[in-house]
Amino acid sequence: MATELYDLTVVPFTRGLRALSALLDKAVAHAATQGVDPETYLALRVIDDMNPLIKQVQTACDSPKLCIARLSGIAAPVNDDSEATIAELQTRIADTLGYIASVPREAIDGQEAREVTLTFPGGEMKFLGQPYVTGFAIPNFYFHVTTAYILLRGAGVPVGKRDYMGERV
Amino acid sequence: MATELYDLTVVPFTRGLRALSALLDKAVAHAATQGVDPETYLALRVIDDMNPLIKQVQTACDSPKLCIARLSGIAAPVNDDSEATIAELQTRIADTLGYIASVPREAIDGQEAREVTLTFPGGEMKFLGQPYVTGFAIPNFYFHVTTAYILLRGAGVPVGKRDYMGERV
Numbered sequence: 001m002a003t004e005l006y007d008l009t010v011v012p013f014t015r016g017l018r019a020l021s022a023l024l025d026k027a028v029a030h031a032a033t034q035g036v037d038p039e040t041y042l043a044l045r046v047i048d049d050m051n052p053l054i055k056q057v058q059t060a061c062d063s064p065k066l067c068i069a070r071l072s073g074i075a076a077p078v079n080d081d082s083e084a085t086i087a088e089l090q091t092r093i094a095d096t097l098g099y100i101a102s103v104p105r106e107a108i109d110g111q112e113a114r115e116v117t118l119t120f121p122g123g124e125m126k127f128l129g130q131p132y133v134t135g136f137a138i139p140n141f142y143f144h145v146t147t148a149y150i151l152l153r154g155a156g157v158p159v160g161k162r163d164y165m166g167e168r169v
Numbered sequence: 170m171a172t173e174l175y176d177l178t179v180v181p182f183t184r185g186l187r188a189l190s191a192l193l194d195k196a197v198a199h200a201a202t203q204g205v206d207p208e209t210y211l212a213l214r215v216i217d218d219m220n221p222l223i224k225q226v227q228t229a230c231d232s233p234k235l236c237i238a239r240l241s242g243i244a245a246p247v248n249d250d251s252e253a254t255i256a257e258l259q260t261r262i263a264d265t266l267g268y269i270a271s272v273p274r275e276a277i278d279g280q281e282a283r284e285v286t287l288t289f290p291g292g293e294m295k296f297l298g299q300p301y302v303t304g305f306a307i308p309n310f311y312f313h314v315t316t317a318y319i320l321l322r323g324a325g326v327p328v329g330k331r332d333y334m335g336e337r338v
Contacts, residue, residue: 001279001282002174002278002281003281003302004171005171008303011303016308047322047323130176134172134177134181135338138181139185139333142308142311143330146315146316147319150315153215153219154216156216165305165309168304
């Protein structure tokens with residue numbers, strides 16, 4: 001029985017990215033009721049030395065994109081993080097959803113023992129596919145979706161836990 | 170191959186709860202350097218109508234506890250959410266870690282099709298074990314750990330992404 005990697009990755013990532021997109025839609029709608037420019041939300045941050053909302057959304061897209069590319073070996077879109085508006089972030093989310101939807105289940109399932117190497121300025125981390133997904137990609141993804149949610153919630157956008165959880169895929 | 174439910178639940182929950190405990194230790198240490206009472210952190214919240222840190226930590230414990238109880242059918246400790254100090258939250262985390270460590274792998278693996286029913290004031294949600302874990306328990310757990318992290322980070326506690334991710338189990 002057990003759980004195949006596709007169900008551990010593409011399925012919840014799709015749900016989370018759609019939830020993130022809907023959060024941004026609610027932010028735009030709320031801004032309109034307040035007479036504020038919704039783009040000002042993009043600079044929201046928890047504290048000065050933490051990334052702002054725009055970067056949280058970009059990273060929330062990179063996390064599933066890179067995960068699926070690393071597991072499948074199928075090239076992912078290259079993003080230069082040039083988004084400057086909510087509309088552009090929505091395109092980024094849609095493109096990410098499109099990429100992960102384009103990768104067939106057969107390219108992901110069975111990659112539990114695939115070697116995954118992440119490189120950072122300070123060195124590298126080596127994983128096998130399964131612990132990479134459960135111990136790195138998933139917590140990282142939810143970190144950035146939650147942070148985006150909290151930044152909007154803290155700014156008064158009327159969203160609740162169900163908006164974070166999203167709709168079942 | 171695929172991933173057994175134990176590796177999807179007990180393993181990452183253990184890592185995340187240990188990370189949460191270490192975050193609280195860092196908060197206490199930071200408070201000492203600032204000459205502030207660390208217990209004041211417990212009332213931190215993102216916005217007035219969102220739960221404070223103390224409740225975020227309690228819920229971050231409930232999420233894995235209830236998940237493992239629902240999958241395994243093995244009774245979990247009952248918590249009355251009476252914690253009022255960081256030391257008591259640390260005990261709650263330790264008790265949760267103890268409970269999930271006490272449940273044998275055989276009681277969790279293979280429960281992918283087990284019916285799980287969650288009851289809320291507004292009704293109930295029915296799942297099978299596998300989508301309950303990947304679509305509910307996991308995103309819920311990381312939501313509360315991330316929120317606790319962000320509340321401490323926003324209060325100036327010197328923690329970074331690695332503290333959130335924790336140590337490999």
